Amino acid sequence: MERIKSNAELDVQRQDILSKRDQNKPCIAICSGTGCLALGCNRVISAFKEEIRRQGLGDKVDIKETGCPGFCEKGTIVVIYPEGIYYLQVKPEDVPEIISETIKGKKVIDRLLYTDPSTGEKAIYESEIAFYENQKRLLIGNNIKIDPKNIEDYLALGGYRALAKALFEMTPEQVIEEVKESNLRGRGGGGFPAGRKWKSCRNAPGEPKYVIVNCDEGDPGAFMDRALMEGNPHSVLEGLIIGAYAVGSHEGFIYVRQEYPLAVENVNIAIKQAEEYGFLGENILGSGFDFDVVVHRGAGAFVSGESSALMNAIEGKVGEPRPKYIHTSESGVWDKPSNLNNVETWANIPLIINNGAEWFKSIGTEGSKGTKILSLVGKVNNTGLVEVPMGITLRDVIFKIGGGIPGDKKFKAVQTGGPSGGIIPEQYLDSPVDFDELTKLGSIMGSGGMVVMDEGTCMVDIARFFIDFLCDESCGKCVPCREGLDQMREILNNIVAGTGEEGDIELLEEIGGIMSIFSLCALGTTADNPVLTTIRYFRDEYEAHIKEKRCPALVCNDLISYYIDPAKCTACMLCLNNCPVDAIDGGKRKIHVIDQSNCTKCGICYDVCPPKIGAVNKISGEPVPPPPREEERQIKRGKREIEGV
Amino acid sequence: MNLEKVDKIIDSYPAEQGSLIQLLLDIQSEFNWIPVEAIVRINERLQVPVSQIYRIASFYKVLSLAPIGRHLIQVCLGTACHVRGGPKILDKVEDCLKIKTGETTSDMKFTLRRVNCLGCCALGPVMLVDNDYHGKVTTVKVKEILEIYD
Numbered sequence: 001m002e003r004i005k006s007n008a009e010l011d012v013q014r015q016d017i018l019s020k021r022d023q024n025k026p027c028i029a030i031c032s033g034t035g036c037l038a039l040g041c042n043r044v045i046s047a048f049k050e051e052i053r054r055q056g057l058g059d060k061v062d063i064k065e066t067g068c069p070g071f072c073e074k075g076t077i078v079v080i081y082p083e084g085i086y087y088l089q090v091k092p093e094d095v096p097e098i099i100s101e102t103i104k105g106k107k108v109i110d111r112l113l114y115t116d117p118s119t120g121e122k123a124i125y126e127s128e129i130a131f132y133e134n135q136k137r138l139l140i141g142n143n144i145k146i147d148p149k150n151i152e153d154y155l156a157l158g159g160y161r162a163l164a165k166a167l168f169e170m171t172p173e174q175v176i177e178e179v180k181e182s183n184l185r186g187r188g189g190g191g192f193p194a195g196r197k198w199k200s201c202r203n204a205p206g207e208p209k210y211v212i213v214n215c216d217e218g219d220p221g222a223f224m225d226r227a228l229m230e231g232n233p234h235s236v237l238e239g240l241i242i243g244a245y246a247v248g249s250h251e252g253f254i255y256v257r258q259e260y261p262l263a264v265e266n267v268n269i270a271i272k273q274a275e276e277y278g279f280l281g282e283n284i285l286g287s288g289f290d291f292d293v294v295v296h297r298g299a300g301a302f303v304s305g306e307s308s309a310l311m312n313a314i315e316g317k318v319g320e321p322r323p324k325y326i327h328t329s330e331s332g333v334w335d336k337p338s339n340l341n342n343v344e345t346w347a348n349i350p351l352i353i354n355n356g357a358e359w360f361k362s363i364g365t366e367g368s369k370g371t372k373i374l375s376l377v378g379k380v381n382n383t384g385l386v387e388v389p390m391g392i393t394l395r396d397v398i399f400k401i402g403g404g405i406p407g408d409k410k411f412k413a414v415q416t417g418g419p420s421g422g423i424i425p426e427q428y429l430d431s432p433v434d435f436d437e438l439t440k441l442g443s444i445m446g447s448g449g450m451v452v453m454d455e456g457t458c459m460v461d462i463a464r465f466f467i468d469f470l471c472d473e474s475c476g477k478c479v480p481c482r483e484g485l486d487q488m489r490e491i492l493n494n495i496v497a498g499t500g501e502e503g504d505i506e507l508l509e510e511i512g513g514i515m516s517i518f519s520l521c522a523l524g525t526t527a528d529n530p531v532l533t534t535i536r537y538f539r540d541e542y543e544a545h546i547k548e549k550r551c552p553a554l555v556c557n558d559l560i561s562y563y564i565d566p567a568k569c570t571a572c573m574l575c576l577n578n579c580p581v582d583a584i585d586g587g588k589r590k591i592h593v594i595d596q597s598n599c600t601k602c603g604i605c606y607d608v609c610p611p612k613i614g615a616v617n618k619i620s621g622e623p624v625p626p627p628p629r630e631e632e633r634q635i636k637r638g639k640r641e642i643e644g645v
Numbered sequence: 646m647n648l649e650k651v652d653k654i655i656d657s658y659p660a661e662q663g664s665l666i667q668l669l670l671d672i673q674s675e676f677n678w679i680p681v682e683a684i685v686r687i688n689e690r691l692q693v694p695v696s697q698i699y700r701i702a703s704f705y706k707v708l709s710l711a712p713i714g715r716h717l718i719q720v721c722l723g724t725a726c727h728v729r730g731g732p733k734i735l736d737k738v739e740d741c742l743k744i745k746t747g748e749t750t751s752d753m754k755f756t757l758r759r760v761n762c763l764g765c766c767a768l769g770p771v772m773l774v775d776n777d778y779h780g781k782v783t784t785v786k787v788k789e790i791l792e793i794y795d
Contacts, residue, residue: 038778072767220723223764299705
């Protein structure tokens with residue numbers, strides 16, 4: 001491949017790629033993101049390859065292994081082009097039928113289509129599926145059309161056009177102005193205006209300057225950066241090169257966490273291809289601008305996703321934050337001016353350059369422009385990655401896109417913003433997804449994690465979970481964070497163990513208040529959010545744990561007991577055989593009884609008892625009813641035998 | 646201890662402190678842990694103090710200063726997996742292998758770790774064994790999964 005040396009050559013190259021492609025040739029796009037990988041998409045891909053070879057269709061059908069289109073709940077996702085037929089939950093055994101019916105016969109297989117749970121209607125195309133209908137997918141919409149390992153796919157969709165526009169039609173100052181004007185705010189959590197950051201880095205004295213992509217997505221429950229990096233790495237790269245041109249940088253870093261091996265692989269391939277095509281290296285597109293980029297893998301530390309800590313990690317040091325009164329845009333990597341943005345922020349740049357700030361500003365709310373990718377997970381029907389315009393209500397995200405809560409459970413709260421975010425209860429469901437509005441509720445936008453919780457989630461347990469996580473991840477450099485978290489963890493451990501005391505809630509509030517003022521970096525200053533918001537909205541649950549020694553959600557092991565309802569037990573032996581500690585007594589046609597003194601509360605009996613029998617109960621805050629008398633434990637043949645068990 | 650392999654890894658990066666974490670990650674994946682000989686070798690070649698290399702190797706979770714088992718089990722306890730019962734999966738694995746999180750079985754077959762999010766939250770609870778993702782794991786399925794590996 002010869003490097004592209006001008007804007008005109010780029011157009012020729014793009015036309016060349018398009019002319020070689022037959023738009024009517026069938027193409028099978030299969031999601032091979034990490035989500036579908038976990039569901040076994042590799043076996044589906046091999047099955048397609050094998051079937052195509054077997055039927056001698058090798059040159060008549062293309063196969064594309066793509067990034068994540070977001071609907072992870074229904075993976076493996078397969079889309080048949082040119083029609084765009086959307087198949088869900090595809091298994092290897094469906095493959096021969098897809099080839100013979102859909103590819104050859106041009107017929108749609110009903111069974112593999114999306115069925116709307118409320119109307120029962122089938123959806124053939126992406127646009128008809130409720131999950132996608134209410135989204136605005138500017139950043140991840142192309143994922144299913146792109147093989148991330150092939151730069152030509154990105155070019156065919158107009159890729160690197162924004163870079164050419166920036167290099168040949170705009171000065172660096174104009175690029176910065178455009179980004180400033182668009183009011184793009186950092187998607188990594190802080191929400192700081194990207195254009196202002198760029199400007200202060202450009203104006204900072206000192207050479208060289210560095211630009212950095214932060215893909216150290218450590219928030220548990222969040223995977224939007226992973227999907228972009230795996231699925232469309234060139235969009236991030238293009239944004240980064242434009243940013244480098246704008247701030248006057250010739251060297252960049254992409255910091256990817258090691259837990260994302262596929263993202264590391266794909267971005268490395270993307271860099272190599274971009275070099276070959278002339279988008280990286282010396283004299284990019286013949287413009288005279290030089291820029292190189294190196295991938296750094298993170299070695300597993302949540303705190304090193306903090307911007308100054310990440311820069312320490314790039315220098316090969318321990319990833320601990322630096323004091324924040326020195327701006328990294330002035331003194332970052334090796335004390336040189338450094339501009340760091342999150343993956344999603346960078347991916348927005350080509351869109352803004354191509355379409356202009358005015359267009360970008362037309363999407364979203366007064367203070368938050370554009371779209372936001374959210375990872376919608378937890379107790380929600382349609383889990384996955386969703387991209388929505390800023391300003392959409394939480395209710396629409398959870399119920400219209402997410403399809404509501406599974407089972408007959410009731411919505412309880414939604415946790416936004418990762419471990420340092422907060423918990424938002426039902427009465428605020430009509431609040432918009434917006435940086436400032438979420439902050440008002442005591443939570444944060446963060447990087448866009450959205451964990452839905454139903455009535456079976458204990459708020460004290462969840463607060464403890466986050467504090468436990470943060471406690472492990474706190475680097476220990478500053479006292480308020482290190483000691484504050486440790487004390488909070490101890491208090492919360494006591495509360496869930498049933499040894500909480502009066503005054504614990506107030507003490508938690510006091511510690512949290514101190515941490516939020518005096519900690520060194522954002523990890524510490526926001527670490528109290530999960531505790532303070534759960535206290536603010538679910539104080540009664542804390543009080544139930546402390547005063548009544550009761551866990552209302554029936555989660556905290558020390559406060560619950562498992563109990564077999566003798567009126568419902570059919571003596572089917574399932575729980576008895578699965579109990580790992582032999583704590584269940586009973587036999588065939590003899591009602592089972594849990595020996596409370598031996599029970600370790602592992603919950604396996606509860607999980608294995610068939611739902612239509614539902615004999616195993618969890619109780620809390622009340623004594624376990626005494627077991628039935630020996631003579632009452634015999635079940636006569638025929639009596640209370642339930643079909644199918 | 647094969648120091649040639651260590652040298653080869655060191656050679657593949659620029660000889661500067663900035664490469665330290667990257668080459669430690671490579672040594673980790675080559676040997677499955679960071680042997681002390683490797684630390685000494687990096688010290689000699691890069692002129693970075695042993696204390697500093699040790700500090701990095703002990704700070705980052707992926708790097709291990711003790712040998713780990715043939716199969717690495719990582720049970721995800723990210724938020725999404727937590728609310729879907731991840732802790733019970735971890736308990737069950739501990740129970741099956743008779744080890745605690747962070748430990749290795751005496752036959753060096755399994756090392757058990759907890760991990761804070763593997764990014765496939767839609768499939769929680771998730772358990773990763775080596776490079777195989779197991780999604781929607783139940784306590785009943787844990788034993789079947791462990792039996793796949795020898």
